[in-house]
Structure formats: structure tokens, C-alpha cells
Amino acid sequence: MVTARSSSPRRLAPRRDLTPLFEPASVAVVGASDDPVKWGNWLARRALRGASRRSVYLVNHRGGEVMGRRAHRALSDLPETPDLAVLAVPPAALERAMDEAIAAGTRAVVVITAGSADGDAGGAREIALADRAREAGVILLGPNCLGIFDAAAELELVPNDLPRGSIGLLSQSGNLALEIGALAEAAGLGFSRFVSLGNQADLEAAELIQDLAEHDGTELIAIYLEDFRDGRAFARAAEIAIRAGKPIVLLAVEHSEAAARAVRSHTGALASDGPAINAACDAAGMHRVLAPQELVDLAQGLLGAGPPRGRRLAVLTDGGGHGGVAAALSRAAGLELPALSAELRQRLRAGLPPTAAVANPIDLAGGGESDVHSYDRTAGATLESGEVDAVLMSGYFGGYTDYAEALSRGEAAAAEALADAVERSGRPLVVQTMHPNGAAAQSLRRRGVPVYGTIERAVGVLAGLADRAGRDPRGVPALPSPAEPIAAASYMDARELLAAGGVPFEPARVVSTAATAVAAAAELGYPVVMKALGTLHKSDTGGVVLGLREERAVEAAFARLRGRVAPPAVVVERMAPLGDSVELIAGVRWDARFGPVALVGLGGVFTELLRDTAVALAPVDEPTARELLVSLRSAPLLLGARGRPPADLDAAASAVAALSRVAAAHPEIAELEVNPLLALPDGAVGLDARVLLRGEARQT
């Protein structure tokens, strides 16, 4: 499924009323069991917790009793039509159970059972199941899912207990969802809703994001996803939710040889490339994380610290060791620790021991121990100064009870005073303490101040917040109407396609004899370059001869190419000016889920060494292309580092944007690349071009 090609990109998935799923008036658990190692037992036990809110029916084909209640033999035996049926039946019985649910008139079905014995997600059996549901107007969740949870509705159709809170969690992995739940609970957080996505045969993440965006009880959306399905629809739904004030934290495993081995065998999903996922995150404004703890930590930060403002940080500790560690980690994470102003330093110094440091990091130097309110006075003054975007407190706070009652007396008050200072200043405080489960830490969390047990995690959250500071979502671009597909994919085909789309190249002539080569050179003007066609990495195989300045050189080069690589044809091109240029790479790769993704980076031999690239969903316009170029680590080369003239960024951006438009209009293209794209002081010019059609093997 490459939905970005087969469906209109502007269209969001059709909205359906998901009330029968989240707030059903009645529920039936099909496969309910007394056997404590069966899913039907775990689900039924928790379904019954909502019995005061709705009718809960247990269904078991053997009849009799389950959990001391009557077990109905079939859905058709129930005294009423259940809004929602949960199917936890053996795989062989799945279709029959589904038919019964439809026949009984249920409005939503949650399928716990794996859709097929071999775990082949997206297989014929699942498609048939989803088709049956859609024809009947029934919402289908799963198959191969863990269930569904709604805190406000007291709906617990899941095998485990989950904490309640304000996070809406969508997850394609049951066990990862349980881990996220355990970590959230430890952080004082929990779920407003949890949807185990399973194989998304019918209900997909995008539709659920739309729903969560409007769900009052949900303040933040957390997602673990392996298959993005219609990736553009997913990103667009995410963008809408984020613009509506609900941050999204996405845990996504990207395609790699090993990750693909894991994920493919799990749900049969087609994992997306890392660049495609990153491009979608920038487009929608999602925060991307790589592990469950990181997800929960960032969620705590986003819920507590609010929208991030910038990278300027003050570190506050009682002890130079904690200050040094926090400062070093913060800098390594790209945060800035500006020296505080003389005025603020003077203000901070009042009431601190003479050995205290107030320049940033701020070290109370035992001041916290002798007067615990040193913490809130210092943090408050620093937050209110506006000289930093956030304060990071690290170390001992929260543990003064260890020493003596006298010392702990003020700690609870100090915690409240810290939270007050945050509210007054409107700027975030993030706390790391070696006593993360102490009373003071819990008070802070209750007041919305994020508290972490290790400095790595606190710094990680601050860096994560700062990464999106002041950056609006880039927006999910619409795809152009497909152009007439190209059939051939030679160097000259790529060059012509790109040139027609507005990517500049030097003029060129295909030649087949030494004489026509000389004539072409004369026509184009010396110096010229000669390239052997038909080899991919021409420069690696000696298929390119540069700097031919006169007729005899052209003849000699032609003979050498013939002898060395025996190409089907040779092209003569006017040689571009190389001095003071920067070699870039610009390309687009079509991701199976997210469609065309544009990439720019430093080109030539440094492409693989530096891996300095920036990506965006294609097509990109000129301002976005420029933004990508300037975001490169090697941007100083373009901006005129060390006495070099600056490159013509407008021209380079224009070439990148043109390339991205061409590629986005050609769904038959798997990859389109200009490498190098030469950024000159006045202009830009492509020196090589490569196109790979879908289904063609990539040569490396």
C-alpha cells in the first residue's frame, strides 16, 4: 500500500463516531474464561470493573458459568445487542465470531485474536475481515491487539491494569504499551485512553489521532507505531492535533536490516526509513523518541513544563560536582549555559555562603543544607530574570529528611515555593534529584514540575523540549498531480527530466566518435568534461575525464574511455567552474508510507563520512529548501567559512526545490538524485544525475 500515491493527500481518513468503542453502552467478552492463563480471563476480569457503568456480558461457547456469572453460548443469546464485542477466541473460530458479532448488530468489535496463524499482517484473511466489518458499518479494532481502555468511561478491556491520567496512548505493541504504562505510573502519569492498534486492518492510527485531538480528557498523545499506513494522512492528523494544542510524542522504529527483521516478523508492517519518519515529525511538529522511558520522560516534560522557549539554561545545584556533570551533559546535548548578568549574580549572592557560585552553574555550596529555601529563592530569581529559558535543578534536593527533622522541616515548603516561582515566571523548572520518590519530589510533580531520578534523563527532556522551541510544524505538503511517467532511467534521461523541471546543468552532447566529440567540445566551448555513460558511479571507475582544454585532449580522452570502460556512449559537457564551490547532494526517495522525501547534504566523498543531511517531506518550496541547507552542520562552508566566498544559497535552494517537485510528480521513481550539486558563489549546477525507477535494484 503506497497510499500517498493512491489517495488524495489532502483527504483525512473518514471520521466515524467512535463512541461505541470508547464509551459503549454494553459490552460482550467473547471467549471469557475462568482459566487464569487465558486472555479471555484477564479481559473479562477487568471488563466487569465497568459493570456499574454498562451491561457486561460474558460469552463462552461451552455455556455454564464464568467468574460466577452466566456465560452465554453465543452473542445471539444475549438479552440485548452489545454496543461493543471483544473477541478473544482461537484463530480458527475468528471468522465465525466476527459473523456472529455483525449478525447480532454490534457497532464495534475489538479483535484480540491474531488474524492469521502465521502472523502475516495485511494478509488476505485480514483484508476479508476488515471488508466484512466495513460493509456492515462496524468499527473493527485489530486483529492481533491487546484491547482498549478509557479512564473516564471506566472501560478496561485490556489484560493488565493501567494507570489513569491525561495521556492518550496508541500502540502497535502490547508489551511496549505495558512498559510505557509502568513507567508513566512511576512518574505520576497515566492514560486517558489507550488503544492497542494491532494490525490496523480497519481502524488506523490517523483516525484515532483525529479523535484524540478532540477528546477532552487527553492532553498529550503518545504513539508507538510500526506501520504508518497512509503516512501523509497520519502526519496531517498529527499536525492538526498539535496545532490544537496537544503535543505528540512518537516512538517509532525505523527501517534497518535488523529492525526490519524484527518488525516484519511481528506485524508484517513495512517500516519506514529514519529520514522519512524524521521528515514527517518536522512536518507535523511531533517529538520523536527512541525508547519507552524517553517517551514518558518527555511526556512529563511537555505536560509539566509547557511549550519550550529556547536553549538557554541555568543549572542550579548544591555542590560543584552535580553542577559540573549537569553542565557538561547539557552542553553535549546542545543546550547553552549563558553566564548570568552581574545584576542577577548580585541578587543571587545575597543569602548564600561566600563560597557559592552564581555565574551559572549556580552552586549553593552548602547553602541548601543550611537553608533549604536557598533553592526556591535562587531558582525563582533566575527564572524571573528572563536571562534563561529554563532552570535545571540537580542533586540532593528532596532528601534533607535523611539528616534530621530540623532540616526536612522546610523542604515541603520549599517545594511549594519552587512551584509558585514557576507559575509566577511562566518559565519551566526541571528537577533531577537523587530522591525521586521522596515527599518533596512528589509535591513538585503534583504541581506540574517535572522531576527525574537521573541527570541524563532531565537533560534529555530539556534538549527534547528545546529542539522544537519556537519552531512551528513545517506543514505536510500536498503532492502534485502525477506527470507522464518516464520509461527510461539513464543519466541523460535523469538530466533531461531535471533540467526541464528547473535544475540547472551545463550543456551536454552525447557523442559516439572522437570526431563528434571534438565537434561537440568546439560547440560547447572549452574546457569540457567527458563522461562514459552506462556506469553508475562514474568517478569510481575512471569513467570521467575532467579539464579537457583542447582538441587533442578530447581525442585522447575519448580513446582512453573507449579502452578503459567501453561505454555504450559518451557525453561531452561544458566544465563547470570548480573553484570556491561546495559539493552538495540533493535527492528524493519515495518512502512506501510517507511518499517522496527530500534530502540535502554535503556531497562528494564526504556524503558517507559526514552523514550530514537534512530532510523534509517533498515537494519542498524554496524557503524550506534554504532552511534545510542552512540547518546542515556543514552550513558554514556555504555561508563563507574561513575566508571562502559565500555560496549562492538562493540558487542552491531553487535547484533543490525544483528537484523535489519533479520527483514528487513521478511516483514511478524510487530515487532521484543530483550528486554533486555544485553550490557556486553565483549560481548552482548539477554535475551528475541518477534516477532509479520502482522495482529496479539499487546499485551501490
Next chain:
Amino acid sequence: MVTARSSSPRRLAPRRDLTPLFEPASVAVVGASDDPVKWGNWLARRALRGASRRSVYLVNHRGGEVMGRRAHRALSDLPETPDLAVLAVPPAALERAMDEAIAAGTRAVVVITAGSADGDAGGAREIALADRAREAGVILLGPNCLGIFDAAAELELVPNDLPRGSIGLLSQSGNLALEIGALAEAAGLGFSRFVSLGNQADLEAAELIQDLAEHDGTELIAIYLEDFRDGRAFARAAEIAIRAGKPIVLLAVEHSEAAARAVRSHTGALASDGPAINAACDAAGMHRVLAPQELVDLAQGLLGAGPPRGRRLAVLTDGGGHGGVAAALSRAAGLELPALSAELRQRLRAGLPPTAAVANPIDLAGGGESDVHSYDRTAGATLESGEVDAVLMSGYFGGYTDYAEALSRGEAAAAEALADAVERSGRPLVVQTMHPNGAAAQSLRRRGVPVYGTIERAVGVLAGLADRAGRDPRGVPALPSPAEPIAAASYMDARELLAAGGVPFEPARVVSTAATAVAAAAELGYPVVMKALGTLHKSDTGGVVLGLREERAVEAAFARLRGRVAPPAVVVERMAPLGDSVELIAGVRWDARFGPVALVGLGGVFTELLRDTAVALAPVDEPTARELLVSLRSAPLLLGARGRPPADLDAAASAVAALSRVAAAHPEIAELEVNPLLALPDGAVGLDARVLLRGEARQT
């Protein structure tokens, strides 16, 4: 103090008998107090816990009773001479207390009191204190320290409770030590000995490392250090301990503007550069970490998993989500996940559900839930196959009790079977579980299997272990005898010094007129280069003219340089062949603590962009220099990437080694640098040289 210069590098700090410190026959706490907010109270309380092992005397100048015991007014009042005295007195009373301790005949003194009111470590007052102790043959720990702890001796002269175990901890920060203690306890670990180093006026880390290396109860040494003092002695002591089988994990804050603001104000220590610390770690074989949790995690890994073997990892989970996350993080950390052999896959598949994945990651696909011994069978077979160096288990294991007694029954047995498999195979298993405090996790830890609560930490440990896999410590090189110091530091001085030491340069002539320039060019042979002397970054300011091929070009260039930069003199050099060369940077910087540190990296405009450098304690020999070059990320450029000819690594390594020898023989040099050092297909040649003497300001 630049001890690498002022003392013999081969000499380790003099060994003293530290028994009075760690196993004193009697102890006196001076400043003991009933006031529960005073150090004298916290220390006395814990000192008394050892009262069954030794006499413990409380001293308070007011006399009377403290903690229901007699408080002696002075050390001279005690019925016997205490082996060890702990001084927790006001700063103003410190010298008198010290004099009394010496007069009383104590053999060791631990000074809790800060040495000076303004926190100025290394100040005159401290030096005087240390001198007094040394003259009297008394071991002095501190001042400004937290105390000392010896688990086997039941010696607790610290303000907090600490866990017992096999880690010897040396720390220059009290609060960080407490945090490390709390984290160690949570991991089931603890301390054999703990020494709070304070300002190291007398007893330094190096001497204590020597002692811990021979201490039976200590299996691993953990260190937090701000000031390395005699850095070479420190590194040499560490190397000896590591070669004796005691791994060292070092938490060190490196010099940065902000970190220096923190650390300087803390102990007045002079923080070392990151490169110097890294070079020392490689020389001694220490593991470097950046935060307390990372330290404890790696300690658990080193104690449990034993010496690392390599980077090949198998990931084992029950659920594809955990597998995908673990695989992605592992790859990002530089670990390899090889596809398992067909033979092993077949073996693993037996007894697993048909949907299980066995290629690596291994996904039990619910097999763990239905048969918990799937875990140990699979892990065991994989460890014993030898196809990987370690197995990483991630996800749910340890929580089956959540579901039903029936499922949990086998879990304890499975944990034991896992530990058995580790012992049989001799290869490590590292476990991440969402139930890190469960019974199964605790069983595993008891059997030495490292268990972590989050996947980031488990992967971090595996990467940390792999980083030193198969790498012997590089060794701490001896410094050569100082050569005749150089007085001037011009370009030509640097060039001559280096050339005399064996670094190749093209021949050059200093000229002062156009006519002498032309004559020099004729003598050297065209093409030549002309450089304006007296500017540091010549190429940034137009002070270099390349590719002069004949007389008139030399004259014109001379006139242009005169007009443009008006240099005091001009040098004419034969132009090096530039084609197919790689620009390197090679340099040595003298660190105040570790002495000369050699650095190589990619040169030219990429030096700052790539920050691709390798470092080693100088001087380096040719094989080490070659090792540094090959370890660069950009090494493919040197080895012949993408059709380029390989560079002459022998010549480049020889130039680097020569440079390092020159710099190491010149303690008056702060920095010596050749940038670029051109690595050619046949040879190497320096194109620029720069020397900075100590005390000169660095120009950027």
C-alpha cells in the same frame, strides 16, 4: 602544578601504609555533637557503629556528654592515642585541631572542615596544613571532604549510610558519592571502601588507586575526579590496577566554560580538557562515563558480564516492538546484530510458536508467555553458538506473576536456568525488564547477570563494554628529558623545530625583496608558494599565494602581499603536490595535569565541521600514530575511498610521531600544530606550522 613536568613520570606516588586510615585500631571524632543538623553529629553517630571493632572517642571542646557518652575536651585528654582522628571543627579552629592531632600522635587525619573560608583549594592555608602533616608523618585526607568508609572494617566515618559491596569509590564530590551510593544500592551493589577525596592536599587519587588495586574486598574501582593532580601518575596507577584485573570506571567533568565555572568555584581544581581525559583513559584502559547512573550501570555490567569480547549482539524479546526498539538503539550505539546461521535458527525454532522470529532479533512471539523456559532455552542456545559476543534480553521477563500463579511458577526456575546458561557459555547476558524490582530480576542480579530497568541503559552498558573489547590499555608513555627550550615562536621557528625532529616540510627561504623572492624560487624550483609571515591564519587573511609558476608571478605576488598584509617578512616555499592528498591536522597540546596530548584529525576547513579527531598521551610511537589515523571516521579517505589512491600511512604516522616527540620534549610549549599535514600517496608533508608558548594568548 604541572607535575608531569616537575616530577619523574615513571615514579608512582610514594606508597604509604594506609591501614590507620581504613582499619584504625581507634578513632576520635573531633567536633562530635548532639545537634542533629551538624556534621559532628552525623559522623559520630556512624563512627559508634564500629565500637565493637575499635575504641571510638568523641571530642568536643565543651566537654560534657555527647550521645550519652563522655565527650573529651581535647585529643590530649584521651586515655590512648587514636590511630585516626576525624576533624569536624569550625574553619577557624582547624589548625589548632590539626596541631593537637599531630601532638597526640595520631597516624591519620580526616579533615571534614573546608580548608579555607573562601573555598580556595590549593591555597596557602591548605599547603601549610599538608606540609605540617607530612613533616609529622601523618596521613592527611581532605580537607573539605565527606569522610571515609570501609565495609569490612565496619568503619563508617561518613554523614550518610552507604551500601556494602565490592566497589571501591574515590570521589571528589560528596553529593555525587551519595547519589552513586543510592543508585548502586538500587542495583544490588555497594562499596568495599569509599574515600571522599576533598581537596587532596596530601592524599591523592593515584595513591589510593594503588592501594585499592591490592585490596582484596575491591573488585572494581569507581572514581569521580575534578583535579587529576599528577595526571601521569594517576593514569599509571590506573593502568596497574586494570592490568591486575580491577576495572576502573571514571566519571570526570572536562574543562568547558560552564563546567569550569562550576568546578573552579567548588574545589578550585583545574579541570582537564576532554581530549586529555580521553587520552588518559585509553592509556590506562579506564572506562569513561559522564553521569552517576551511567557509572553504576557500567559497574554492574563489568562486575556481572566480565571482560567484553566484541560488538556482535543478539536481541531476544517476547514481542516485536521490544525487539525493534532494542535493535535500533543497539545499532545506533555501534553494536552489530548479525543474522544468525541457518543451523542456529533451526535449533531456536524448535519449541517456539510458528510466528516466532529467529533471525536476530529473536522474537518469541508469545512463546515466553506460554512457556517461560523459552527464554532460557533460546538465550542458552544463542550464547553457546558463539555467533554473537553477548545476548540482550529485553521486555516483559520478570512480570509473569502479574497474570497468574500458573504462569509465574516457572519464572524463578527460568531465571536460574538463564544464569546457568551464562556460566556454561562464558558469554554475557544483559537483561532489560519492565519489572526490574521483581523476584526474577533480583535472582538474576544475585547470580551476576546485569539487569536494567530501561533499554537505553542496557544498550549503553553493552556499548561501553564493547568499546574496550579486545583492546589492551595503550600504556602511559614516559616523557623524554626536556630539550633546550625554544625562545621564539614564529612560523619559521616552529617549522625548523619540527623539521629537525623529523617532520617533513618543503624547502623554504625567507625573503625581503621581490628580487630575493625570485632568486629563492629559482633555487627551490617552480611552482612555489609565497606566505606572509606574522599572521596566524594566513589563508583566512589572504596571506598565502599558491601555484606561482614563473618569475613574473612571483614578483606580482610579492607586491600583492606587501600591499595587502604588509608582513614583516615573506617566505617562499616549494609547492607541495596537492592532487590526491588528504589534509590532516596533527598537534600536541600540553594539559596542565596530563602533560602533552597528541591529536590527529581531518584538517583544513573540515577540522571544525567534522570534529573527527583521535588523541593519545604524547609522545606516541609510529604504530600508535597509525592506530590513531585509522581510528578516524574519515579514515576511508586515507585508505583509498571511492577510487582515490590510498595515502602513505607510514609517512603520515611517522610525521605525527615525530611531532609528538618534539612537543613532549618542550614543556615550554603550550601547543604545537601542523595544519594541514598533507598525506600523499607517497609521503607526507607539513604545509603550515604553529607554536604557542606557555603564557602566550591563543589567537583564534
